[in-house]
């Protein structure tokens with residue numbers, strides 16, 4: 001029987017399956033009261049019993065019980081030694097890039113999240129950190145991009161929005177060969193479908209705004225470090241110096257989202273598969289980008305490293321006119337940025353998520369004015385298809 005009475009002793013739940021781990025977290029219950037839902041500890045500071053004594057908590061920028069439960073839960077789910085919860089996915093990625101020193105070189109997936117382009121170009125460029133974008137699904141291109149000062153590989157897989165798949169194990173082997181770190185942004189698949197740390201990566205990041213939170217109600221980010229205490233401590237110093245930690249209420253929202261991660265991901269997965277196959281049959285649709293298609297060029301890699309395809313689909317239609325028709329006429333489906341929530345959202349990457357990506361890069365990637373991205377929600381799939389059908393073909 002459980003007999004935890006403090007915040008120090010928690011259980012990594014090795015004996016539980018993943019879909020039980022998400023429900024029960026790290027401590028699971030609040031240890032002093034037994035509250036089944038970890039409460040929102042809305043406190044800035046914590047009282048000390050006397051000089052030289054502490055409850056383990058001092059000040060909420062440094063540590064907070066609600067945030068700590070989220071950080072430990074994410075470390076358990078990704079299989080790392082330590083997790084950190086940030087005020088956004090961007091803040092999480094910032095912390096990871098801060099591990100680099102002036103003069104270092106980083107290699108990144110070429111169609112990463114638009115905001116990450118901005119961090120690398122506008123923020124880190126001026127600190128003397130060099131970068132190269134490559135197609136991470138092309139291992140020869142990855143090899144060719146290596147420089148003497150390459151210290152980090154930053155992978156998004158599947159990529160956003162072109163749905164290219166990088167072989168995490170293969171890239172991390174290349175990285176190990178030159179003493180560089182491999183970082184995977186695991187936002188799209190979550191540890192329910194893909195566990196980068198078990199495939200060779202050193203660090204995982206998330207925009208937990210997306211599937212982990214899952215309800216389009218909070219902005220947040222996660223970093224999990226696999227096994228290097230020194231790296232974990234550097235991230236810890238970054239988060240407490242920058243003050244980019246996640247607030248208690250938002251930590252609680254993400255924790256609550258995680259409890260249903262397994263059932264939501266299965267439903268996103270099943271719905272996206274149905275919608276992707278339907279889209280492929282449509283006269284006005286020229287190409288569908290979906291990692292679950294057997295003829296997707298990276299399908300073998302997907303099968304090797306994931307247990308599901310996720311809920312993301314991109315597609316190109318016959319004209320910009322059709323794009324405008326869809327965006328104007330969708331009803332249940334919402335024209336909005338973001339992804340990973342219960343609601344189906346449709347996004348126009350060229351003016352939304354990838355607004356800050358340079359035009360020439362967008363053109364090369366195929367992010368054109370007739371290109372759309374969809375985050376398939378957990379509604380009834382027939383309603384999603386009927387809405388799309390009416391908006392596009394009606």
Ligand SMILES: *Cc1c(COP(=O)(O)O)cnc(C)c1O
Nearest residue numbers: 088089090113185187207209220
């Ligand atoms: C949304 C997103 C981010 C940025 O996260 P925010 O929570 O919006 O700051 C980073 N990477 C990926 C893959 C994303 O989808």
